[in-house]
Amino acid sequence: MSTQETGTATHDGYFTKTLGETDPEIHTALMAEEDRQRDGIELIASENIVSRATLEAVGSAIVNKTVEGYPGKRYYGGAVHADVIEQLAIDRAKQLFGAAYANVQPHSGSQANLAVFLAFLKPGDTVLSMDLSAGGHLSHGSSANLTGKWFNIVHYGVSEVDGLIDYDDVLRLAHEHRPKLIICGGSAYPRAIDFARFRAIADATDSILLADMAHFAGLVAGGAHPSPVPHAHVSTATTYKNLRGVRGGIILAQDVSLERKLNSAVFPGVQGSVILNAIAAKAVCLGEALRPEFKTYAHAVLNNARMLAATLVERGVDIVTGGTDTPLLLIDLRGKNLTGAEAAESLERAGLTSNKNGIPGDTQPPTITSGLRFGVSAGTTRGFGQQEFEIIGNLIANVLDAAPSGGTDLTSIEHTTQAQVKQLCERFPIYRAPV
Ligand SMILES: *Cc1c(COP(=O)(O)O)cnc(C)c1O
DSSP states (O other), X not given: OOHHHHTOSSOTTTTTOOHHHHOHHHHHHHHHHHHHHHHSXXXXXXXXXXXXHHHHHHTSGGGGOOOOEETTEESSSOOHXXXXXXXXXXXXXXXXXXXXXXXXXXXXXXXHHHHHHHHHOOTTOEEEEEOGGGTOOGGGTOTTSHHHHHSEEEEEOBOTTTOOBOHHHHHHHHHHHOOSEEEEOOSSOOSOOOHHHHHHHHHHTTOEEEEEOTTTHHHHHTTSSOOSTTTSSEEEEESSSTTOSSSOEEEEESOGGGHHHHHHIIIIIIOOSOOHHHHHHHHHHHHHHTSHHHHHHHHHHHHHHHHHHHHHHHTTOEEGGGSOSSSEEEEXXXXXXXXXXXXXXXXXXXXXXXXXXXXXXXXXOTTTOSEEXXXXXXXXXXXXXXXXXXHHHHHHHHHHHSOOOOSSSOOHHHHHHHHXXXXXHHHXXXXXXXX
């Protein structure tokens, strides 16, 4: 008898068959993506490689559970294990960053930031943040984002001469516009931010300070970068970039009296039920970050980023601000007569993935740009050290020095580089993920 006749809702193999057996199209694409990650050098600053343990948590059956609210204050039953998991994630986040308050529910960094807007602002209130073109983030009030449409955004930039934040200018803008919220931290700012100075500016104008450490949270956790947490009223981070965990966001604060405001801004303010497999995986990644090995990783990231920058400088590549204090660096291609789009494409053909990125004073549109952004977190996780990043810097420079082809066939330099990339990757294998 067929299952249709017996009325059994779960067909044969629903609980036992593998993805490869039931959905070869998706399975094939997932396997091909694994190969791509294994055989290429990942230089996209927003990416990393999670642990096998994190993958297990993401793929666990807690994905079936729905809860709303917070541990001990749920709206559905059966939440006992969910509560244990979320409480562990909260406690680990607080311990790791020395924070009095943590919320681990934001589905992403953008949601974390939106919740902070909702907690402290009314539509039309003024926010002072870094311009997207200077290295800010969409969720900091870009005109294309909800935050830019519903709030009055004033931007500070960076100096076109040295690429650095001009703190006197930030103070001047704060006095002029009296923002309710000031945001520091960005997605393409390679230098350490003076959080104490930002707090002094915020205090001078009675503003709330939000520090967004999305790109360097792992360095902060591992003691390789100053922490914004003691200075900012609220700090946000993504868990999947330099922190090396699952996709998602967290919110931290020093003042526990902000708990009610921030918690209710996340739920029910901007989100509904909790993505519990992500919470479990966040707990795993935060647990990993509390171990001594993570300090080694964090310091290796910084050393590798500086080695990559130094190698590129040696090869005549211009680096915005001349170097880096974070996992990322930004290069200026104007001297090479290349656009960011051309350079990123050529590098990708050679097996090195990165992204085109606007640079201070860029005259090219965001779809073209005059710069590239490189991050070293994924490569560092893979096991690349300074020696390997010196090699990678030279591979990048080789590609940039050759003119882009624009055709469909690889240029000879792209071809040679691709083989060198594959060789290097074979020496540092990553898992075959249990998908
Ligand atoms: C990546 C990033 C975010 C969050 O982005 P999502 O894609 O929403 O996770 C937020 N702020 C900054 C500065 C970022 O770089």
